Amino acid sequence: MNVVIMGSGRVASELATLLDEEGHKVTVVGIQPAGFDNLRPSFGGRTIVGDATDEGLLQKAGLRSADAFIALTRDDNRNAMAAQIAKHVFGVRKVMCRIYDPLREEFYKTLGLEAISPIMVFARLVKGRLEE
Amino acid sequence: MLRRMEIEKVLVPVSGNCVDGEVIRLACEFAQKSGASVCAVYVIEVERSLPLDASLEQKTAEAEEIVSRAQELALEYGYHIDTGLLQAREAGPAIIHEAVEGRADLIVLGVGYRRRLGVFDMGNTTSHVLKEAPCHVVLYREPAAPGSAE
Amino acid sequence: MYVIIVGGGEVGYYLAREFADGGHEVLVIEPESKQRERIEGELGDITLCGEGCRIQCLDEAGVSRADVFVAATDIDEDNLAACQLAKLKYKVPRVVAKLNNPRNRNIFSKLGIEHTADVAALVLENLKARIPAFSFVHLLSLEDVDLEVIQVSVTGDSRLSDRMVAETPLSLLVQSACLVRAGSPPQVVDDTTRLAVGDRLICMVSQDKTDELRTVVGGVVGPQD
Numbered sequence: 001m002n003v004v005i006m007g008s009g010r011v012a013s014e015l016a017t018l019l020d021e022e023g024h025k026v027t028v029v030g031i032q033p034a035g036f037d038n039l040r041p042s043f044g045g046r047t048i049v050g051d052a053t054d055e056g057l058l059q060k061a062g063l064r065s066a067d068a069f070i071a072l073t074r075d076d077n078r079n080a081m082a083a084q085i086a087k088h089v090f091g092v093r094k095v096m097c098r099i100y101d102p103l104r105e106e107f108y109k110t111l112g113l114e115a116i117s118p119i120m121v122f123a124r125l126v127k128g129r130l131e132e
Numbered sequence: 133m134l135r136r137m138e139i140e141k142v143l144v145p146v147s148g149n150c151v152d153g154e155v156i157r158l159a160c161e162f163a164q165k166s167g168a169s170v171c172a173v174y175v176i177e178v179e180r181s182l183p184l185d186a187s188l189e190q191k192t193a194e195a196e197e198i199v200s201r202a203q204e205l206a207l208e209y210g211y212h213i214d215t216g217l218l219q220a221r222e223a224g225p226a227i228i229h230e231a232v233e234g235r236a237d238l239i240v241l242g243v244g245y246r247r248r249l250g251v252f253d254m255g256n257t258t259s260h261v262l263k264e265a266p267c268h269v270v271l272y273r274e275p276a277a278p279g280s281a282e
Numbered sequence: 283m284y285v286i287i288v289g290g291g292e293v294g295y296y297l298a299r300e301f302a303d304g305g306h307e308v309l310v311i312e313p314e315s316k317q318r319e320r321i322e323g324e325l326g327d328i329t330l331c332g333e334g335c336r337i338q339c340l341d342e343a344g345v346s347r348a349d350v351f352v353a354a355t356d357i358d359e360d361n362l363a364a365c366q367l368a369k370l371k372y373k374v375p376r377v378v379a380k381l382n383n384p385r386n387r388n389i390f391s392k393l394g395i396e397h398t399a400d401v402a403a404l405v406l407e408n409l410k411a412r413i414p415a416f417s418f419v420h421l422l423s424l425e426d427v428d429l430e431v432i433q434v435s436v437t438g439d440s441r442l443s444d445r446m447v448a449e450t451p452l453s454l455l456v457q458s459a460c461l462v463r464a465g466s467p468p469q470v471v472d473d474t475t476r477l478a479v480g481d482r483l484i485c486m487v488s489q490d491k492t493d494e495l496r497t498v499v500g501g502v503v504g505p506q507d
Contacts, residue, residue, distance in 0.1 A: 053359055055389060077335055077363040084393050103337040104363075107371055180309065180330070181344035183284070225327040 001025070004061050004092075006052035006082050007072035008035030011098070011118075013043075015070065020045045027061050031073075052082045055089060063090040071097035076104060083113055139168040139268075143236035144213075145227050145261075146172050148198040151242030151274050156202050158272055159240040160211040168238075170213040172202040173230055175223040184219060192217065224260025231267060239265055242272040283307070286348045286374075288334025288364045289355035290317035293380055293401070297352060298325060309343055335363040337371075345372040354380040362386075365395045396425065418499045420492070421484070429457070430492050434499050436481040441498070443481075448473035451498045452483075459485040 001024045005012050008030030017040045020026045026045030029052040030036055036047050050057040052071070063069060069086035071079035076099045083097035096114045099105040105117035144159045146152045156172065163170045174195045178184055199215035206213040220226030231239055243258045254273075262269060283306045287294045290312030301308045302325050311334045312318050318329040332339030334353060345351065351368035353361035361379040369377040381387055381400040390398050403420075410416040411433055417440065422431040434452075436442045442450050452459070459471040462482040469475075471483060487495055 053386075054383075055385065075359070077357075077359040081359040081362050081389075081393075085389055088392050089389065101336065104335070104367075107337070107367060111366070111370065179344065180342060181347055183347070184307070221327055225322075229326075 001067045002062070002065055003027070003068045003070065004029065004058075004063055004066045004086075005070050005072060006030075006079070007074075008032070008038055008047075009072065009074060010038055012070075012072040013038035013040070015072070016045060017043050027066075029057065029061050053078055053085065055085060058082070058085060058090065063092060066090070066092050068092065068094040068096075070095075073098075076100055080104075080108055080113065080115070083108075083115075084111075087113065139163065139166045139238050141234060141236045142168050142170045142238045142240060143227070143231050143234065144170060144172045144202070145223070145239070145241050145257075146174050146198055146202045147242075148174070148194070149244055151244055151272060152198070152202060153205055154274070155240055155242035155272055156205045156213075157209055158270065159238075160206055160209040160213070162238060162240065162270070163211065170206065170211065171216060171234065171236075172199055172206075172213055173216040173218055173227070174199050175218045175220055175226045177223055178219055178221060180221065184221065188219075222260075223257040224264070227257070227261055228264045228266075231265060236267055238268045238270065240270045240272070242274070245274050245276045283349040284344075284347055285309070285350040285352070286311065286343055286345060286368075288312075288351075288353045288361070289380075290314070290321050290329065291354065291356060293354040294352075295321055297354065298328065302328065311339060311343060333360075335360055335367065337367065340364075340367060340372065345374060348372070348374045350374070350376045350378070352378045352380070356382055358382050358386050358390075362390060362393065362395060365390075366393065369394060418496050428489050430487050430489055432485045432487055432492065432495065434459075434483040434485055434495070436477050436479055436483070437500075438479050440500055442477050443479045445477055446473065447471055447475045447477065450477070451494075452485075455491045455495045455498065456483075456485045456487055459483045 003019055003024055004027045005016050006029050008028060016026050016028050020043050027048060029048045029050060031051055033049050048061050052058060063086055069092045071083045073079055079097040083095050086092040087095045096116060099108055099115040099117050100119060102117045102120045105115045108115035139162060142159050142163045144155055159170050176188060176191050176195050178186060195217050203213055203215055218226045218230060239261060241261060243254050246253060285301045285306050285308050287298055287310045290310045294310055298308050298310050298321060308328050310321055310329045311332055312329055313331060313333055321329050330343055345368055351374040353364040355361055365377045365379045368374040378397040379390055379395050381398045384400050384403050387398055387400055407420050411419045417435040417437050419433040420430060421433055447453050453473055460468050461471045461475060462468050
């Protein structure tokens, strides 16, 4: 699979490493070069410094031929915008984005985006454990 | 000091809680010294999902009751006071606006003793009035007796 | 009208003032107390502390009652998020976004926000309109009727001067135009109007003809050639 990941925080870097280890073609787009320090030394994919809400940069990152795009920056609005560009401008088949705010997670789902709120995921996980 | 103040108009914001009685009494006392007039106002706060001039029957009825009770209290101290209802987004700016427009030279307001997160909190309205009022302000706080929360 | 403006920066502030002066109900949503104080100092209690892309804040602002919603922060992705919420969740009839990066115009449009104000482009065209060296200046877009308003200056080396309009490509490209000539009142252009160096034409052009018109008129005019 050809995967483009937006963001270079811990979650993004862990995901990039996991996918890379499994033999997928991974491109990480981060706005700050220092962020790539989070990537494991073994990471063999591509890194691009730039703003993934910019159509031109996404083009450069190879979004036309990407199978999946995952937006994982700390900023909900940037994630939502980049994910929508990936879906509606580049027609990427699988698009996911992190939306911290649970209320906005719901909203973006109504727009057809696969939005994931880590807050809700964790809350449900803990609740599930309690009920075990 | 209050004896030296030249007071003609006293504005008393009332809120319907337990400090109203004391605040009205204080306002009448100040006013009597210089023969000033007193006006008690209640601000109906209108949330922004409604137009500012929305007709809020229940809230208006409650407000009318609160100001007429203030009027009765003042009569007990032998003072006839005016009353007014205001409709605004927030009480603080509305009180200041009223004080400026009505040329009040003294605002007497009261605050209950309430704690938020363990710390005394006088609330947005009181702090706004203290910060923005162009005239004298007298603030009454109720005693911090246990169970005296509003 | 009830107008909600997200962002109390320069654009938000002046816009709020215009609407308030026009007697409209205005609310500016702005997280920074400094910006809010500036607006409240002049326009009164018309601000709300918060972020225009947060649903709790938009609920409190009464967005579902708004007639106009303008997102005017300096960050395009925030403007997009706020506008999408206003349009799709709260069904505000008129939603407009300030664009900080001109390249985002198409993206906003594709994502359902058709009405955008491209600040950089507006400033640029406004400057160009005042500099005689530019013979083609885009003044205004009227997207809803597919029209562009363009100022064309007739220069000595263009194929426009000393000709009747019927003899130039203008007659095919321009829907209607107004001639502005020093010393005479503006007049509506017809096929028999004779053009002269120094004339300015305010042209109404459909969107798909603007590039051709630009070629005919010849963009920037160099000093000698």
